[in-house]
Amino acid sequence: MKKLLTLGLLLACALGIQAEPIGDGDNHGYGANDGNFKSLSEEILKLKKHNDMFNVYFNYAYSFQTEQGADDEWGTRFANKQLRLEIKGNLTDKLFYRLRHRMNKANGAQSQDNFAKATDIMMVGYHFNDKLTVQAGKMCQIWGGFEFDENPMYIYQYSDMVDNMDNFMAGVVLSYTPIPTQEIAVEVSDANNNKFSNEYGGSAMSVEGNAESVRELQESKNALTYIVNWNGSFANNMLKTRWSWGIQTQAKHKYSRMLVLGQELNLPKLQWYFDYMGAWDGLDRLKIASNECRSIMGPGLPDNYWFSDVHYNSFITKLNWQFAPQWNLMLKGMYETASVSKVEKLKNYRKSFGYFGSIEYYPVKSQDFRIFLAYVGRDFKFSDKCGLPDYNTNRIELGFMYRIKAY
Secondary structure, three states: OHHHHHHHHHHHHHOOOOOOOOOOOOOOOOOOOOOOOOOHHHHOOOOOOOOOOOEEEEEEEEEEEEEEOOOOOEEEEEEEEEEEEEEEEEOOOOEEEEEEEEOOOOOOEOOOOOOEOOEEEEEEEEEOOOOEEEEEEEEEOOOOOOOOOOOHHHOOOOOHHHHOOOOEEEEEEEEEEEEOOEEEEEEEEEOOOOOHHHHHOOOOEEEEOOOOEEEEOOOOOOOEEEEEEEEEEEOOOOEEEEEEEEEEEEEOOEEEEEEEEEEEEEOOOEEEEEEEEEEEEEEOOOOHHHHHHHHHOOOOOOOOEEEEEEEEEEEEEEEEEEEEOOEEEEEEEEEEEEEEOOOHHHOOOEEEEEEEEEEEEOOOOOOEEEEEEEEEEEEEEEOOOOOOOOEEEEEEEEEEEEEEEOO
16 A cells, blocks of 8 residues: 555656645545535625635435335335535634534434434544644544545445445544645544444354354454545546545454545546445444344344454446536446355355436536436345345436535
8 A cells, every 4th residue: 555655646746747736525524615606695695705714505315216125016205315414614724624414313422422423524624734634523534435425415326335334433634745636644533433332232242264153242442443545636637546445443353454446537527436445344344244144044143143254345436427518417337245254155145236327407507406317226146055035126216406505
C-alpha cells in the first residue's frame, strides 16, 4: 500500500497537474460541493447569504414500487426511502462543522458511543493550514470507493457489502494534502456503535476450523478501527481514486481487515467508476454468512454463534451519462462472493449479482430535484455443497429524489 501511495504521488507530480481541490465525497468530511443549486430562502424569500456559517438541507427520496420477492410473488407499495436532515457550515476559514441525521431511524442511544443510529454525522473539523486538517466526532469511516461515498439518497440499491457495513462511528481523522490534488488520511475510530454483548449477543461463540469446535468470544478492551486512505485527482480531475486499507478489532484475538480500491473516470457528460472491496473477517463482521448458514450446519446453530475466517469480495461498477440537457441515464452492475474459508461445506458458497438501470429527469435547473424510473434486479446463487436454494428479486420504481437546500 505504501508503494502504491508513493507511486500515485509521483505520477501526479510527473503529469504536472494543475492545483485543484480534491473535495470531499458526500459522506466524508464537510460533504460534497453544492454546485449552483439555489436555496429555497433565495428562491422564495429573496434572502441573500453573507457568509457560509449556516446551511440547511433535507435529503428526501420517495417512490412507488412494485417488487418480486424471493417467493416469486409480486407486491406494490409507496415507500419513503430517505429523509435526512443536514446542517453544516464554515464558522471561520479554519473551523467547520457538520450534522446529518436520519428522520426515519430509531433515536435510542447506542451502548458504546451514546449516539442514536439515526445520527450519521456530528463532527467538528479544523484546518491548521492548507495541508493539514483534523476532524473529530461521529463520522463516516474513511473507507475508499465511490459507491461507499455517494449520497445515500442517490443509491437505488447498495452492494451487499456496503449494505451490511456499520460505518458511522465516533473517532478522529487526520488528513494531509501534500499537493492540492492528493490527500492522505488516517483514522482511528470505534469498531462498533454498541458494546460487544449488544453486537454479538450474550455468551457469543465463534465457530472454529471446519466447524468441528467452538470457543467463547471475549470482548476486546480496545475495540477500535484503524484506516489509511488515499484520495487522488489526475489530469484536471478527469481521473479520481479513493483507496483504503484498514483493520478492525472484533473481539479479543479476532480482527477484520478490508481493502477498498475505487477509481472514477470523470468526463463533462459521462462519469464511470469501478470499485473493488475485499473483507477478510477473523469474525464475521458483515454477518451475511452467519445469518444465512447457521440453519444448515447439522442440527442448526444458535443465534449467538458466529463463523470465523470469512472472506467477502465485491466488484461494483456504475455509469452516469447526461445524454441530453436535464436528462441522465444510470447503469450499475455488481458481482459479489462470500466464503467461510475453513468450513468445507461453505467454501465459496455464495455468488450474487446486481443489475440496475434508471432514467432521471431534472425539471428545474436551479434545484437538485430529479424524477426517476428505475429497475433493480438481484440474483443469488449458492453452491451445491451448502444446499441453500437460489433465488432472484426484481423491483421497478417510479419516484423522485430532492436534495432541498433550505438555507
